Amino acid sequence: MAKGLVHEGSAFVNFRHHLPDPKDHGFRSVDIxxxxxxxxCPDDSGLLAALIGHEQFRDDYAGGGVLPDGLRHGPYWLRSITPDRYDPIREQQAVRILQEWVxxxxxxxxxxxxxxxxEVFDRLTTADGIHHLGELGAGAMHDWGGVHGEFHEFVLxxxxxxxxxxxVAADD
Structure with missing residues (x-):
């Protein structure tokens, strides 16, 4: 457990379970x-650092699940993700990004x-702060990170x- 954070639980919205024809959205899901x-606990930057250090953060979001000693997070090498890579954004911006993706x-x-x-939009409404992980570039992408068609990450x-x-809203 990263200092100061306790994993309370998770939710998973799998689009395939809700669509008449699952091929409409491939393998699209939202992991919460x-x-x-x-x-x-410290300011938001300190919370982001604690989150990045937490074993639950070591998830490739492509079927591999959480690997406590893992080196990947989504399409990126874990070492490429730092608190300063997250941009504070407003609720309306986060909603727009997610609605365009959905x-x-x-x-x-x-x-x-x-x-x-x-699981997503109500949580955005109650958040005091929303942080968005932007594109980190090809140099941050791990060896098979290109499997994700789209990858959107927010910390509320x-x-x-x-x-x-x-x-994490992603598809592959």
């Missing part, structure tokens, strides 16, 4: 990991819409609840 922190709301199955609202800080939430 929740972590608690104490009131004496696709048109018209025709979206009600079950998928409800899962996305509950909710100080009143003492929680940070890692939201």
């Amino acid at each position: 990991k929740r972590f608690g922190f104490s009131a004496e 696709g048109p709301a018209r025709g979206r199955p009600a079950g998928l819409e409800a899962a996305l609202r509950r 800080v909710d100080r009143s609840a003492g929680r940070i939430t890692l939201v």
Whole structure:
């Protein structure tokens, strides 16, 4: 466990489970990991550093799952990710990025819409701070990191609840 963070649980929204024809979205999913922190935890940069150091962060999001001694995070080498690689953004920007990735709301199955609202969009609304991991470039990509068609990562800080939430929206 990284100092100051306790993994509280995870949720997984798999588009294939909600679509009449799973081929419509390939292997698209949103992985949500929740972590608690104490009131004496540091500023957002310190929370990001603790998150990056947590074993739950070592996930390739391509079926490999969490590897406690892993060297990868999503499409990137873990060593390439530092707190300063995250940009603070507003809720509206995060919603726009995710809505563009998800696709048109018209025709979206009600079950998928409800899962996305509950697990992602409601959490964006209650966050005190939202941090977005931008493109890190080809030099940061690990040996098979190109498997992801798209990869969007957000860290949501909710100080009143003492929680940070890692939201990864990816497809391959």
